[in-house]
Amino acid sequence: MTEAGSAAGPGADEERDLLGGRWLTGDTPYGAMIDRLRDFLDHVAAAKLDDATAQALDADLAAWTQRLTPMVADEAHRMFGRVRDAPGHGQVFAPAFIPDQMGDDSLHARVTFGAFHLGANYAAHGGAVALLFDEILGLPANMSAQRMARTAYLHVNYRAITPIDKELQVSAWVTKVEGRKRFVRGELRYGDLLCADAEGLFIELLPHQQ
Numbered sequence: 001m002t003e004a005g006s007a008a009g010p011g012a013d014e015e016r017d018l019l020g021g022r023w024l025t026g027d028t029p030y031g032a033m034i035d036r037l038r039d040f041l042d043h044v045a046a047a048k049l050d051d052a053t054a055q056a057l058d059a060d061l062a063a064w065t066q067r068l069t070p071m072v073a074d075e076a077h078r079m080f081g082r083v084r085d086a087p088g089h090g091q092v093f094a095p096a097f098i099p100d101q102m103g104d105d106s107l108h109a110r111v112t113f114g115a116f117h118l119g120a121n122y123a124a125h126g127g128a129v130a131l132l133f134d135e136i137l138g139l140p141a142n143m144s145a146q147r148m149a150r151t152a153y154l155h156v157n158y159r160a161i162t163p164i165d166k167e168l169q170v171s172a173w174v175t176k177v178e179g180r181k182r183f184v185r186g187e188l189r190y191g192d193l194l195c196a197d198a199e200g201l202f203i204e205l206l207p208h209q210q
Ligand SMILES: CCCCCCCC/C=C\CCCCCCCC(=O)SCCNC(=O)CCNC(=O)[C@H](O)C(C)(C)COP(=O)(O)OP(=O)(O)OC[C@H]1O[C@@H](n2cnc3c(N)ncnc32)[C@H](O)[C@@H]1OP(=O)(O)O
Pocket: 017, 019, 084, 085, 088, 089, 099, 134, 135, 138, 139, 142, 143, 149, 150, 151, 152, 153, 179, 181, 201, 203, 204, 205, 206, 209
């Protein structure tokens, strides 16, 4: 991956990675908006709304949907999930993780699940934990790849409750490479407490599969 786009390339705030994807970089208004959207979803999930507030919010959201409709773009030109240096790389479906160390075959990050990812009893939803692992294991699986590697399987062990609203530590590292196959392990911890661990197999795509 290059550090920034060039004048001849996709633009000063964009780059293309090895996987052919289009990535935005930098402190963009889009990244700030995604942070706001994540915070908004946590507030919606945490609030007890009266009817008037729900109606007002519904109207505001309808207006925004209408404003965005003419801006629908094909996949190659979408921005969601493609802000390289934003928490969670600029998407909101998985909790925002902040990479602290990213090597060719490992990743260490901090992550906080909010109200939006609540399962019950102040514990994160199991599907949200699996989604985080798919993201976190998928990054080192793809870092040194010539072509994109897709998840063939993801096995998650839920060892203890994963608390929301607490900063957690998440790590992933490649354990074995066999031809196109990359085996990756991961752990999610709250301090000394192991909340969950995972093992995934990621398979580098063949040229005709991209
Ligand atoms: C914060 C900073 C950001 C910086 C950005 C940096 C850039 C990074 C960019 C991006 C990172 C992205 C991070 C997110 C990642 C998320 C990934 C996903 O969620 S992907 C969606 C879900 N997965 C699918 O949709 C796959 C669906 N399945 C398939 O497409 C195929 O099954 C595929 C490609 C996985 C394999 O199919 P075949 O036909 O190519 O390969 P065959 O021949 O079947 O298998 C090859 C070998 O693998 C084994 N294999 C295949 N599947 C297996 C399985 N489930 N279990 C065990 N072995 C399996 C086989 O037995 C075979 O092994 P033998 O070579 O014979 O030893």
